[in-house]
Amino acid sequence: MTAKPPKNINIVPFVSVDNMMKLVLGVGVETFLRELADYIEADFRRWDLFDKTPRIASHSAEGVIELMPTSDGEVYGFKYVNGHPKNFREGLQTVTGFGVLSRVDNGYPVLLSEMTILTALRTAATSALAAKYLAPRGAGCMAIIGNGAQSEFQAMAFKALLGITKLRLYDIDPAAIEKCVRNLAGKGFEIVRCDSAETAVEGAQIITTVTADKQYATILTDNMVGSGIHINAVGGDCPGKTELHKDILLRSDIFVEYPPQTRVEGEIQQLPGDHPVTELWTVIAGEAVGRRDAGQTTLFDSVGFAIEDFSALRYVRDKVASTTFFDRLDMIADPNDPRDLFGMVLRADKAA
Amino acid sequence: MTAKPPKNINIVPFVSVDNMMKLVLGVGVETFLRELADYIEADFRRWDLFDKTPRIASHSAEGVIELMPTSDGEVYGFKYVNGHPKNFREGLQTVTGFGVLSRVDNGYPVLLSEMTILTALRTAATSALAAKYLAPRGAGCMAIIGNGAQSEFQAMAFKALLGITKLRLYDIDPAAIEKCVRNLAGKGFEIVRCDSAETAVEGAQIITTVTADKQYATILTDNMVGSGIHINAVGGDCPGKTELHKDILLRSDIFVEYPPQTRVEGEIQQLPGDHPVTELWTVIAGEAVGRRDAGQTTLFDSVGFAIEDFSALRYVRDKVASTTFFDRLDMIADPNDPRDLFGMVLRADKAA
Incomplete structure (x- = not known):
């Protein structure tokens, strides 16, 4: 009755901080920035395609936490980012973040990545562009x-x-x-x-x-x-x-x-x-x-802006695919019969 | 000049699908649902405290991808969730999701969790409540x-x-x-x-x-x-x-x-x-x-509604802490000097 789902669609590639640093050094900082700027430039050229919405901010006395989503109709991406100027005085990063890319056609995530370092790179690449x-x-x-x-x-x-x-x-x-x-x-x-x-x-x-x-x-x-x-x-x-x-x-x-x-x-x-x-x-x-x-x-x-983060995630997804600089996260529940989520939970006992 | 940051604040506990199933079975499905309903009930009692916004939806011909954020002033949470009715015919889940809790005071995430199973549980717990x-x-x-x-x-x-x-x-x-x-x-x-x-x-x-x-x-x-x-x-x-x-x-x-x-x-x-x-x-x-x-x-x-997901993430965070049902993700860049993000990247070479 149901088609065979793509293999391992439940597994989401994750680029940790450590792997992002290795990826950047492996590619070379300047090459990374140049190629990243190319991705941003390509997405700016097709600006009209994107879902655009100002970031969704949750403000507090000490800072802000924001979600920045966008989509080009095929791929959806969002970034989680905070901004807490006082963090610096506590030995923490003022801005940290992570991001996700997903398939628009089925909603399944295809990448989770640290974005503290990646945001610094995309901000610089956009400035230079x-x-x-x-x-x-x-x-x-x-x-x-x-x-x-x-x-x-x-x-x-x-x-x-x-x-x-x-x-x-x-x-x-x-x-x-x-x-x-x-x-x-x-x-x-x-x-x-x-x-x-x-x-x-x-x-x-x-x-x-x-x-x-x-x-x-x-x-x-x-x-x-x-x-x-x-x-x-x-x-x-x-x-x-x-x-x-x-x-x-x-x-x-x-x-x-x-x-x-x-x-x-x-x-x-x-x-x-x-x-x-x-x-x-x-x-x-x-x-x-x-x-x-x-x-x-x-x-x-x-x-x-969210589109720059989208470009950066696209670039990382493409760049990391041929490397070992990612982990595999078991993030999406994937029962053989999609209606049998409860049965999958029950059977976890036997699988363990 | 800077205070000593909390230890390992860069490491985010991650509850995978496998660990969520083990947690649910370890606690017992009915106990889990009862305790989860208690958390939802407690949060509904302090409804006025929460930042409330309708979910932010990105619609496409085949479905929707949504972000559902909320905050009680101390903790911020959001859920990523998709809804693709046609997924069922492809052997995929119609609704999948994951969620994050963070500290409002510094913006650092404190939990990443699968939420396909957890959403099913919180929906049922809310109905029964x-x-x-x-x-x-x-x-x-x-x-x-x-x-x-x-x-x-x-x-x-x-x-x-x-x-x-x-x-x-x-x-x-x-x-x-x-x-x-x-x-x-x-x-x-x-x-x-x-x-x-x-x-x-x-x-x-x-x-x-x-x-x-x-x-x-x-x-x-x-x-x-x-x-x-x-x-x-x-x-x-x-x-x-x-x-x-x-x-x-x-x-x-x-x-x-x-x-x-x-x-x-x-x-x-x-x-x-x-x-x-x-x-x-x-x-x-x-x-x-x-x-x-x-x-x-x-x-x-x-x-x-987002507050139910928030309650569910709070419950999982509290419940998982005393178990081994989570992994540790290196998700937040954490240089010793917060201004030295670039230096941290450069030094990754030597650390490797």
Whole structure:
């Protein structure tokens, strides 16, 4: 009466933290970021296909837990992610996550993966992808203001995709700068440690802001940003958390992932709800212009969107398949007769 | 500078399908259902505490994939669940799922569990809990119309919570009836196989409808339901899927889990949006009356709500802790210095 189900459909491949690290190193960090950016770029080109909904957030006094689902009609994916700025003071990650891909046609999961490391990689890959379309031609030097957990990923992605090899680093905590310098040693960068944000931006064609405080901050003021600069604003990514002075926004051409989400979470929460922005995907798909001229100030107001996580999970699924970097989880109940779930439970006694 | 993080916070306990079956059998099916109902009852009593949102559904031509999040302010939980009626014909489960509990204060997951079996258990426990407040006094006989995957769980829950031992079974497929009879053998039931829904309801004080077709069906018509009956309507649980004739709804007192969700997914999708219903939690909390008199027809329009899954995950977390029925997943990246995520990845080479 029933067709034979696919074999082992009840077993879900799981990429642990340890296996994700081995996968990234096995592929090579720069290759991983380049290939991941290709997957994101491909999905941005078919943006219209996706189910899009702003993330579903559960806010508390100390942070937020979010679910970010999307689907391209064949594959469904979601990410679980938290954001707890105070975690840092307790020796915990501010942002952790995991994600799942499933088949739309039968609802069965096909991948469970850690996404703390993967989110850091996809955030950096998306920033570099945006800069590929928005940064001034021939940019070779980037300032990174905020040298926390995301900073080295940004540096590696900009090197992998744009060939950026000169970095100017600044953090309010000198130890963070040293950590960043140490981690990037031998990776082909020429690094200058700076003692202020003002110094860091000198001579940089790209400014990446990636600080961590959950508060309205002003990491960059208007006078610090010369014309022709591309700003990659990564740290302002939830309500109440911004990094740029409003005047910078007002004279920049602003590019965003998904306006309904960015207007709530991004730098542009400081602007009226109808302030003109360009959706990044339209630039990638050739429907809108990115950088027009050398004097233009461009701003990528990054908050992180579900489709990027979807692309990242797709990439990991494809990449991990030919490796041993995954475990097999017995996650989905699979009785021989689908109506006999109770019988399967009863028989577990005998199987044991 | 940073406090010492809790030990092994990066490791998430995982209850596989195999371990869930062992846990259920180890505890005993009836005890499990009774204790699970206690957890659900406790959470329904503190209903106001919970973050409530209708499930977030991603619909496709062949089914739906849903995320059902909730939080009590201390613990956050969500369930991933699919519903694909056509899966049955392919030898797959119509409904599968898994769930996660996390700490609200830091966002770290504390449990990942299979929820295909657990959802079947919580659905049955919720039905029996509702019947404890709504079924006529001294009810001893239940009709179960639809003898698929959920039917035995319903039977066991009604025995465990209400002492129901007489069952009248009907399914359009005689093989399903036989499967149900076989699985319930030796469990203390007196079972009558019936050849129609009309026959099945004769002499039953409780009628459980739990059929599976995704379409407007009429399993029960008005003339089949005598006065004083409690109807436990389980199968109508998504848009376009109902089991009862509208006339039965019009003369029943209707109890629901969460009106905004039930009006879309439950039997009452057939009624105007302002038709009066009583929220089950208000009955459990003593704020509303359940059954008033022996002649009243009561109807629990079950669709399944996130809080029940939350209760079920809480119960499993508490219950599994003292057993060996879980695995440890390396799911959350946990560098010694939370800012040194990239360094942790680089060092994985040396650790390997």
